[in-house]
Amino acid sequence: MRIDPPGPPLRALPGLLRKLAVDRLGMMKDAAGLGDAVRVSMGPKKLYIFNRPDYAKHVLADNSDNYHKGIGLVQSRRVLGDGLLTSDGETWREQRQVVQPAFKPGRINQQASAVAEEAAKLVALLRGYEGGGPVDVLQEITGLTLGVLGRTLLESDLTAHESLAHSFEEVQDQAMLEMVSQGMVPSWLPLPPQARFRRARRELYRVADLLVADRRAAMAGGEPGDDALSRIISAADRRHGGPEQARKRLREELVTLLLAGHETTASTLGWTLHLLERHPEVRARVREEARAALGDGVPGLGDLHRLTYTTMVVQEAMRLFPPVWILPRVAQRGDVVGGYTVAAKSDVLICPYIMHRHPGLWDAPERFDPERFGPRQVADRPRYAYIPFGAGPRFCVGSNLGMMEAVFVTALVTRDLDLRTVAGHRAVAEPMLSLRMRGGLPMTVHAVS
Secondary structure (H helix, E strand, O other): OOEOOOOOOHHHHHHHHHHHHHOHHHHHHHHHOOOOEEEEEEOOEEEEEEOOHHHHHHHHHHOHHHEEEOOOOOOOHHHHOOOOOOOOHHHHHHHHHHHHHHHOHHHHHOOHHHHHHHHHHHHHHHHOOEOOOOEEHHHHHHHHHHHHHHHHHHOOOOOOOOHHHHHHHHHHHHHHHHHHOOOOOOOOOOOHHHHHHHHHHHHHHHHHHHHHHHHHHHHHOOOOOOOHHHHHHHHHHHOOOOHHHHHHHHHHHHHHHHHHHHHHHHHHHHHHHHHHHHOHHHHHHHHHHHHHHHOOOOOOHHHHHOOHHHHHHHHHHHHHOOOOOOEEEEEOOOEEEOOEEEOOOOEEEEOHHHHOOOOOOOOOOOOOOHHHHOHHHHHHOOHHHOOEOEOHHHOOOOHHHHHHHHHHHHHHHHHHEEEEEOOOOOOOEEEOOOEEEOOOOEEEEEEOO
16 A cells, blocks of 8 residues: 655644754754654645665665756756756766766776875875864865875866865855755845855866866877866767857866765765774774784775775764765656655655664664674675665765775874864764765874874
């Protein structure tokens, strides 16, 4: 029998919708408390929240063609346009096909030395703060991830473009404003957030144009260009349409790659280092493993297989704080998910942040415990219980590079430095396009005893 999912009591609905604006994680927790399938009515609109692995599998994989990108990502189209994060259908398939070769394991494995070099640079930079005042470790990590992105996927130096990280923050702030207001705040209003967004968008497009021009010059000089940027440019040149349309698509696809290529890994590393500082016994095991596997050197590709516990630590950090904290979709046609009816054109949410804390799937789900990712434990869990990189056809194309980067950086930083959170600082998860850390991560740097 097909039935509608249960909804909140009428008296609870205003509070639930208010949390959509001020406490999105709290709203998702409240909804999960009502069951694994919940329907929230917002006037004529319906929002479905599904919180079981088999439900997630249906939406994200089995019937993925019926579910296009949804709230949050739709609002990001003002700057990302039809980039890989926001596009659907044939446009998305074409874009994925263009960039996929740049992410093949063989090519990513060849980038291991570049990732390790950038990780060593981060350690050297942080060491300069040793014994001194606090440093925003998250800000320095963001610089690292942009450096890795530039070297591995764009064949470009992004260190000269310090405005990128701040510009992306402004873009995400605007996307969330439009999501919670359901687009009811006109974009032409001269409000401060709107003005900041327009400045940020101009800056991102300026950087994108510079990167494209530089890469075109290199390609004209005979470089083979197997990187993602070269592939995007070549594909744009093959498309029909005028130069303005080509320029627009190039901007959208490159800005999307810049955002997705650094933001999620920076978020993962920030939360990982924060959790290690809070759990010294886990940090000690990571340090011991890094010393045994790497000695005094930097990691190479083969060392990934020796940094098994460090990998488990990163995986557990992504369980508690998945960088892609929510997977919003819009049902194109009516559907049935786990026996529950889903109305056409309604919003559907799969929330890894909540599912990764499901008490029916995880023992003591709020506890930080890397042992959850031992081989036996992984084999005993449903496949879709853990989806930090999404799932189905839209599974994150950069997952292998992101994991390599996170493991290498975690191992080197933990082996060589002792990072301590500034007294009184409280790490707060801020659910934007990724699950970033509000206010950064101020820490002091000390020598390893």
